Amino acid sequence: MADETLLTQEGYDRLKAELDELVTKERMEVAERIKEARAYGDISENAEYDAAKNEQAELEERINKLEAMLRQAKIIGDEKTARGKVSIGSKVTVREGKKKAELEYIIVGATEADPFEGKISNESAVGGALIDHKVGDVVDVDAPGGKVRYEILKINKWKG
Numbered sequence: 001m002a003d004e005t006l007l008t009q010e011g012y013d014r015l016k017a018e019l020d021e022l023v024t025k026e027r028m029e030v031a032e033r034i035k036e037a038r039a040y041g042d043i044s045e046n047a048e049y050d051a052a053k054n055e056q057a058e059l060e061e062r063i064n065k066l067e068a069m070l071r072q073a074k075i076i077g078d079e080k081t082a083r084g085k086v087s088i089g090s091k092v093t094v095r096e097g098k099k100k101a102e103l104e105y106i107i108v109g110a111t112e113a114d115p116f117e118g119k120i121s122n123e124s125a126v127g128g129a130l131i132d133h134k135v136g137d138v139v140d141v142d143a144p145g146g147k148v149r150y151e152i153l154k155i156n157k158w159k160g
Contacts, residue, residue, distance in 0.1 A: 004074045006109030006122065008089045008158065012073055015111075019066040022059060030056045069111060076109065086130045086155055088122050093154035094130070103150075106158045107131065126150070 007015070030052060037049035076088040086092050090107045106119045107130065113121035120127040126148075129141040133152055141148045 003072050005069045005072045005111050006076055006088055007073050007111060008108060009075055010158075011108060011112040012070070012075055015066055015070055015073075019063065019070065022063050022066070026059055027063075030059055084134050084155060086133050086152065088131075089158050091154075091156045091158040092130055092152060094150040094152055097149050102153060105130070 033052040034049065034056060037043070037046055037052050040046055040048060043049045086107060088107050088109055092105050092107060094103050094105065095101070096103060104118055105126065106117075107122055107127050108119045110121040110123050113119055113124070122128060122131055125143050126141050129139050130150070130152065133139055135152050135155055137152050139150050139152065141150060
C-alpha cells in the first residue's frame with residue numbers, strides 16, 4: 001500500500017472514535033443549525049446559514065479524511081518491541097550525550113505525532129534514527145541544530 005497510514009492500535013481506536021462522534025453527533029448538530037438558519041428567511045444574505053454551511057463543509061472534509069486514513073491504516077504491533085528493538089508503539093528512554101537527564105519518547109506514525117506529549121513520528125529525525133535499535137545502542141541523530149548522540153536506556157511497549 002503506497003499511501004498506508006501507520007498507526008498504533010491506540011491511535012486507530014482514537015481516530016475511529018473521532019469518526020463515530022463526527023458522523024453520529026456532529027453531523028446532526030450541524031444539520032440542525034442549517035435548518036434553524038433557513039428559518040430566518042432569505043438565505044442569500046443569511047450569515048448564520050453561510051456559517052453553518054461552511055461548518056458542514058469542514059466537517060465533511062474531516063470525515064472524508066478520517067475515513068481515508070482508516071481505510072489505509074496499517075496497525076503496527078509490538079513485534080519488534082517484543083524482540084527488544086525500537087519500533088512504532090515503543091516507549092523509549094534515552095540519555096542525550098553526557099547529560100544525566102533522561103528523555104522519554106513514544107514512537108508513533110506521523111498521523112499520531114504530538115511532540116508536546118512526547119510522541120514523535122517514526123519519520124522524524126530522532127524517531128527514524130532510533131527505529132530498529134536496542135538497549136545500550138548509541139545513536140547519532142542529524143538534528144536541525146547539529147548532530148545529537150542518544151544512548152538507548154529502556155524500551156517498553158507504549159500503552160496509550
